[in-house]
């Protein structure tokens with residue numbers, strides 16, 4: 390696309406309809422959805438290392454820095470409001486959600502682990518009523534964010550459920566890469582929300598340690614690909630042990646056997662074969678486990694801002 394210098398354009402005069410987007414800046418994957426229902430997933434890995442052929446990479450140029458996406462490492466800071474690159478990470482997701490528009494005015498819904506909800510003001514202040522001028526893959530962009538809504542991960546999935554699944558006593562178990570978010574609801578009323586800091590990253594760490602003890606020099610970010618491509622063999626018992634670790638950390642908080650359990654999050658997909666063998670009276674894996682939080686966030690955004698905001 391032709392580069393257009395939009396730096397001096399008055400945003401107000403070029404406004405299109407106010408839209409809204411939801412983004413789930415996961416530790417491993419960033420999920421986004423716009424209010425036309427178009428959704429996507431990208432890796433949360435970033436790199437700020439020099440690249441001689443920068444056009445070869447997905448990138449944001451912001452605040453005199455080029456940030457490359459979907460390469461490098463995940464941001465290790467667990468507190469999402471404190472992640473050093475949370476602003477470019479969200480700008481990147483918003484560009485993905487609005488790929489053709491140089492000027493975007495939008496409301497924004499973001500997700501935070503339940504345990505971090507007290508930091509939500511910090512996140513709101515970074516985005517609410519802020520205008521960002523930057524380059525996305527070499528092209529000028531202005532994103533003007535109006536209102537910001539922050540929802541808890543896990544609970545957000547509730548809004549994605551069918552009316553049948555919403556009924557009765559349910560627990561949503563959102564297994565991500567560094568957190569498990571738990572939401573207990575009784576007929577739609579929140580009974581308990583909690584976060585456990587455990588996820589696929591811890592599993593990959595264990596596998597990495599085993600492989601590196603044999604003389605390799607892997608990092609956690611390598612492990613999924615190496616398993617998928619058959620370079621590393623993971624035994625069933627290792628997946629079962631990891632699932633049991635998760636269930637054991639849930640035990641002191643919730644007795645899963647007394648609820649309808651909805652497993653979600655990308656790691657539920659990694660463990661689906663073993664989750665499906667659990668002896669729980671009522672459970673299912675969400676039909677779109679990777680995206681359920683962001684889908685629910687969009688449903689909640691529609692309730693907050695109206696279907697055609």
Ligand SMILES: Nc1ncnc2c1ncn2[C@@H]1O[C@H](COP(=O)(O)OP(=O)(O)OP(=O)(O)O)[C@@H](O)[C@H]1O
Pocket residue numbers: 414415416417418419433542564565566567568569588589590613654655656657658659660679
């Ligand atoms: N289709 C799939 N099959 C198997 N595993 C998958 C699939 N999709 C995602 N995963 C796994 O899901 C994990 C990431 O899950 P998810 O995207 O829910 O985490 P996250 O939201 O980034 O992390 P957090 O919630 O802790 O911030 C990764 O380990 C990835 O390997």
Ligand SMILES: [Mg+2]
Pocket residue numbers: 413415416542564565566654682
């Ligand atoms: Mg997540």
